[in-house]
Amino acid sequence: MQWVKVVGLGVGAAALLGLGIILGHFAIPKGAEQPASSTSDPQDLDLEILKTVMEQLDASRIQENLRELARQPHLASSPRDEALVQLLLQRWRDQVSGLDSARTVEYEVLLSFPSPERPNLVEVVGPDGAVRHSYLPKEENVTGEQEGPDVVQPYAAYAPPGTPQGFLVYANHGTEDDFKYLQDQGINLQGTIALTRYGVAGRGAKAVNAARHGVAGVLVYTDPGDINDGRSLPNETFPYSWGLPPSGVERGSYHEYFGDPVTPYLPAHPSSFRLNWDNASGFPPIPAQPISFQHAEDLLCNLQGPRAPESWQGALSCEYQLGPGFKQGGKFTEDSQVKVSVHNLLVLRNSSNVLGIIRGAVEPDRYVVYGNHRDSWVHGAVDPSSGTAVLLEISRVLGTLLKKGTWRPRRSIMFASWGAEEFGLIGSTEFTEEFFSKLQERTVAYINVDISVFANATLRGQGTPPVQNVIFSAAKEISSPGPSGLTIYDNWIRYINRSSPVYGVIPSIGTLGAGSDYAPFVHFLGISSMDLAYTYDRSKTSARIYPTYHTAFDTLEYVEKFVDPDFSSHQAVARVAGSVLLRLSDSFFLPLKVSDYSETLQSFLQAAQQDLSALLEQHSISLGPLVTAVEKFEAAATGLGQRISDLQKGSPDPLQVRMVNDQLMLLERAFLNPRAFPEERYYSHVLWAPRTGSVATFPGLANACSRANNTNLGSEEWAEVHRQLSIVVAALEGAADTLRPVDDL
């Protein structure tokens, strides 16, 4: 590691905008307990502190954290989950390395578990109802950690109980198109059991699509072609490689929405109004059960019927056929059906978030929130404990500086360990519901590090455009793990890049869906958010995700053998996330570059112009106002950037900086419209709501056009297209107004 040299080089090259150099840095209050009395002195990011933090983030301590965190399964609301709550509180209340304060925030949330008495089962039964073969979805005890009372057996959380039985069909990924294809082949889906594979469609969507076509029950397996680069033999998989063993099964939530299912938009306090469990929306309409590829092979390779299309074929040792039912001469008689027995139970459980607080010295009412979930499906060494291990190491290093009186950030920092994420981002969502006003008024940015290391090839960043700048700044100053001598940024650009019309070739920042706890922050609150991790070399694997994801094989041993043996990737993520956190909380000017939204807007606009404008014109809808709105946004963003540059050249007054920072902070809020997508729970961000339409443009416009296509001139659907266009235009104009000079009323 060549830390000093990297910093020396980095400052010259980075997008730090010369902040530290121009403004210098001022005395830092020495007493940790004593609030800063004078707040007028411009205090900026202290490069010495940053360097100290980078040096102190320690790989072996992250490994120690992980050892403790992944020692036992810690399913949401389990005793071990509660024990980890206490561990976090203890760490954050430590006299030497703790924070200013720590507390829990508890909710009573609706979770779903398999019945402890009646295991879920998949059976092959004859016409007489006699069971001919029985499959228990349970993982083989390969390393001694796959068995025990705390290992929850594989299940589809929130799938309803039931025992559907029918002929088996193979339905590929279980998309709407997949089921349509089966119907087009003349296959009667009514009352069938559909075997689907993970990927492409979301978990719950498979069951929703299936039910729409009359299917009675859904099985979901992980194809070795999608997860193991085709390998499927025991000695080709864990513990002999990072591959998923034949008995591995991916657990997961099959609920369509995120947040507690029965308290939408309300914090799930014991006294809160709850929807009736029976008619709460978003649960799978039919029973569903995940199974291993070992079991799937038995079923799939014995199907009769037409050969499945090439794109439906996987890596199991046979040609995939569509069914319905089993073939003659196979393992099962032709008249055999498949029976799926699901005995899942809905239960109200307490789940806690743990919060650790560092009060800001100068602007305590500006919050930088850094979070990850705590709950796992089983041991969860990768998901989420690799992230929690990093979280604890960052908070230890900052807490130590704080307790020593060496440092206190300009703004407040909130560390969060969310509960019940695996059931649908429940802890974080309830938290944003409870503290909606305060968080929306004051949060500068949200940093999420869930799985910190998927693999050890390169950094991966996802986020809204304004955070690109601060991630790049951090990544340019940290050396990447391994012998390359490259910075994390330079290593990153080799793996994941794009050509930007503004910057040339740069690392490509992904967009934020609803895959982790950033979702309520960006979609519901409109807070600039990001997710950071180390990840794969995509030239070496096409695995959909790391192979033991959501299985009982996601253990410390797995991490230490196959994911990140020296924890250097964990350390790299800790450094990037720590640097981003410090920059957001300590920089005089917020390091959010709002003009980076222009690229997104331009690309959305161009897609609309290329792929929609002719169609829109037929319906007398002009994209002209959208073009104008994008231009206004760009001009306003550029103007604000210029004013910040000008201010940086002088010695700006703290109030002037505050005003500019408020504009930067509030930009993302201006993209919210809680009335834009009433049917999409929580999604209010008009740029990042889910896009189902095929055109890569503004989601409301794309989706409305997709629905209106083939409807008549003057249809309600075309009216909705126009409405969605007006909503986006109004949001962009509002965003431009937020960025324009504040006295330009």
Added chain:
Amino acid sequence: MQWVKVVGLGVGAAALLGLGIILGHFAIPKGAEQPASSTSDPQDLDLEILKTVMEQLDASRIQENLRELARQPHLASSPRDEALVQLLLQRWRDQVSGLDSARTVEYEVLLSFPSPERPNLVEVVGPDGAVRHSYLPKEENVTGEQEGPDVVQPYAAYAPPGTPQGFLVYANHGTEDDFKYLQDQGINLQGTIALTRYGVAGRGAKAVNAARHGVAGVLVYTDPGDINDGRSLPNETFPYSWGLPPSGVERGSYHEYFGDPVTPYLPAHPSSFRLNWDNASGFPPIPAQPISFQHAEDLLCNLQGPRAPESWQGALSCEYQLGPGFKQGGKFTEDSQVKVSVHNLLVLRNSSNVLGIIRGAVEPDRYVVYGNHRDSWVHGAVDPSSGTAVLLEISRVLGTLLKKGTWRPRRSIMFASWGAEEFGLIGSTEFTEEFFSKLQERTVAYINVDISVFANATLRGQGTPPVQNVIFSAAKEISSPGPSGLTIYDNWIRYINRSSPVYGVIPSIGTLGAGSDYAPFVHFLGISSMDLAYTYDRSKTSARIYPTYHTAFDTLEYVEKFVDPDFSSHQAVARVAGSVLLRLSDSFFLPLKVSDYSETLQSFLQAAQQDLSALLEQHSISLGPLVTAVEKFEAAATGLGQRISDLQKGSPDPLQVRMVNDQLMLLERAFLNPRAFPEERYYSHVLWAPRTGSVATFPGLANACSRANNTNLGSEEWAEVHRQLSIVVAALEGAADTLRPVDDL
């Protein structure tokens, strides 16, 4: 006028909180064009400037303004309305007394006018269809101003065209209960024409209620008992008194919602999406037409049928009977029916708001908005020109100080002259839709002065609780018109008072409905708002409103003879509004007292406990969480008040003050929940949404209980009661969080 003495006394006694005295005041930037370069010096409200402004607000200039404004009818979008736009621009761009800048913001909005070719008519027709009597709703030309091409004939804006004909019934105020009463009397309402009187139910509601009972058309008149204290003879009314002449007819909007009817939640730009006019919601479902009491008397005093109940009787010269149809031996034959011919047209018209801006010296990104509408029904000397005359005088005085370089406020001031208010607050609503983000982020308070002088007895203030403090502070330092020698505050308390558990007997501040342009600010944006005016001695008149309201008799002569001959009440309102404006824009600490919300919450809570708790308990809904939430709010508000007091004792840093002021500014936002009342367009404020339930508690709770009453245990309606309770609890907890110390994360 004893200004100096009043100030001397006032400062000692007022709720100024000793701001000026403790902090003193600092040098004010002298160059009007030069922005303040240093913003660190605490600048507070300058009492000398305040005194100067109070002295310079001139009654005779207000009269001159009114003379010009009320010279001709200036119906929304008429040429004279456009001419007044130019007048405002010219005043606000004046080199000597203008503001920093002025501009127009134009919308294309859907208005409704009577047909220029076919006048609306009310006819009495025989069974053969022959017209036996015809009434043209048109006012008598009493003073020479009631006739002319610019006088719009009386009509019900947005009532649909149609020529319904049927037997006449008398339906009192046209409430739901009124129509039910008629049905209970065995009167078949199907196909009837209902004659109703203004008051109690809203204009549009009369038609909605009527249509629900099968009524085919609605007439609305102003009963002399409701408006003239019973007087109805020509020589008892204008121009001989302030009474409404027999031919006077109240015009008005009959649209149920406010804002442009076809662009809800979107600014009405030419390119914006518009609802289909034909199925836009909120228009009266049946034709409606307002008529004079002269015409109403002819119809009503000839009705047959049972005698109307005592509370339905009015001051026309007969006993009111219910109908249906006319009595034997009266003016019309028994078989006569009434035919209402409405030929109103919907038209898209341009309507402008005019904005006048004073840039803030220290916090230009904090806005105080002061507005009134410009459009009138006819000459509109009282409504709205008495307010516009005051607006122009305040802006002249402040503009003069600004141009001289004597003064520039700490925060920015936006003066607004709204268009098309009479058609349903259209200009202001479209403005809040267009600038939603910017206004919500930055607006400190909204001051509305629509009709500035209803009558000259006392000040009247309406607003959300935090503004009580600043209105009182202003009112305590200004002498009231007339010889009493009392301050406006002391005069006010004699007329309109209440006993406050906190303060003892104080003037009573009314709540804000949707009567003027404050509505979108408070209900849609969540901005602390107020409406100020001078008004009646209620011991002297029971008039529903000033008698010539929305008629062609609302003229300068009317004001000069009967409303405020010496314009001293206009001056008094100018001073109060001007003082409030200066305090909001110049005070170091915002003069919003958030703890004054506690009284409202306590009174809502007590009403719920007294009138609903037993019922709620039957449905297992506890008010406990609401009690706790109110307590939390109170503790947080008290705590913030204490911290402000403590800060005022020292020399607080501008950033510290900014943080506290942000809490004060944003409190009202925390009460917004755009998902609370999806069916109530724009209403998001959970404390001030319309309350239809009879219990004077939180509106969502009151309305839900009212609907749930008499439904079964476990009904959807009772679920909604619980949901509404949880919504209020969450809002109060969120508001408490906004007020708690900002580093108490």
